[in-house]
Amino acid sequence: MTQPELYFISGSPPCWSVMLALEVKGIAYEPRRLDNAKREQKSPEYLKISPRGQVPVLVDDGTTVRETLAVLSYLDAQYAEPPLFGQTPVETARIWQAICECDANLRDTVGEISRPLFRGKGMEIAQQVTDAAEKVRAELDLIETGLSKEAWMAGDNLSAADLILYPVIMQLTRAAAREGEAALELGIHPLARHFPNIDGWCREMEKLPGYDNAFPPHWK
Numbered sequence: 123m124t125q126p127e128l129y130f131i132s133g134s135p136p137c138w139s140v141m142l143a144l145e146v147k148g149i150a151y152e153p154r155r156l157d158n159a160k161r162e163q164k165s166p167e168y169l170k171i172s173p174r175g176q177v178p179v180l181v182d183d184g185t186t187v188r189e190t191l192a193v194l195s196y197l198d199a200q201y202a203e204p205p206l207f208g209q210t211p212v213e214t215a216r217i218w219q220a221i222c223e224c225d226a227n228l229r230d231t232v233g234e235i236s237r238p239l240f241r242g243k244g245m246e247i248a249q250q251v252t253d254a255a256e257k258v259r260a261e262l263d264l265i266e267t268g269l270s271k272e273a274w275m276a277g278d279n280l281s282a283a284d285l286i287l288y289p290v291i292m293q294l295t296r297a298a299a300r301e302g303e304a305a306l307e308l309g310i311h312p313l314a315r316h317f318p319n320i321d322g323w324c325r326e327m328e329k330l331p332g333y334d335n336a337f338p339p340h341w342k
């Protein structure tokens with residue numbers, strides 16, 4: 123059987139989540155990196171695989187799976203160990219709850235901060251960025267409290283919730299560390315000062331098997 127292929131763009135949080143899942147499960151795969159600067163994800167060949175020209179996409183044994191959560195669910199069903207979506211109904215519910223809360227309350231707001239800061243435009247729309255940071259800090263406060271009671275995002279074991287949240291939080295902290303953040307006073311960077319439990323959880327994530335392989339190539 124051939125190895126699964128993963129189409130990805132470096133630094134894309136959803137792609138990073140899938141790569142972490144592949145690494146944690148010990149699945150050897152062929153990385154197929156697309157260059158966003160060249161809009162390779164919109165090439166006619168790739169649009170045959172992903173009609174919206176988006177990543178991540180996993181191709182495994184003749185099956186093409188789009189959408190991060192669909193890919194994670196597929197991997198969990200196809201490659202059982204370690205389970206990413208829990209082993210009891212309560213665990214499964216808690217994991218999905220954390221994922222849904224991240225997607226509903228954190229992911230887009232983090233984008234409102236990271237996009238302008240990565241482009242060096244944070245000061246131009248300072249009010250929008252600081253408003254978004256306030257919303258993000260409220261979410262991080264909830265996560266910080268959760269991590270004061272449990273080691274991982276949805277309980278005592280690593281799960282898909284950790285793999286989904288980690289790249290989003292990394293995108294945020296990397297953006298917040300950019301020059302100019304001090305002037306904006308976002309209250310996010312350094313994470314160790316503002317959210318020590320989240321920072322400690324990041325350190326644990328860094329110890330995962332294959333962590334370095336999944337790290338965005340252009341951030342290295």
Ligand SMILES: N[C@@H](CCC(=O)N[C@@H](CS)C(=O)NCC(=O)O)C(=O)O
Nearest residue numbers: 134135136163175176177178189190
């Ligand atoms: N809901 C999709 C979102 C995927 C998505 O937004 N991918 C972005 C990268 S983070 C993308 O493909 N951007 C390139 C583009 O749209 O041209 C998923 O979770 O897979």
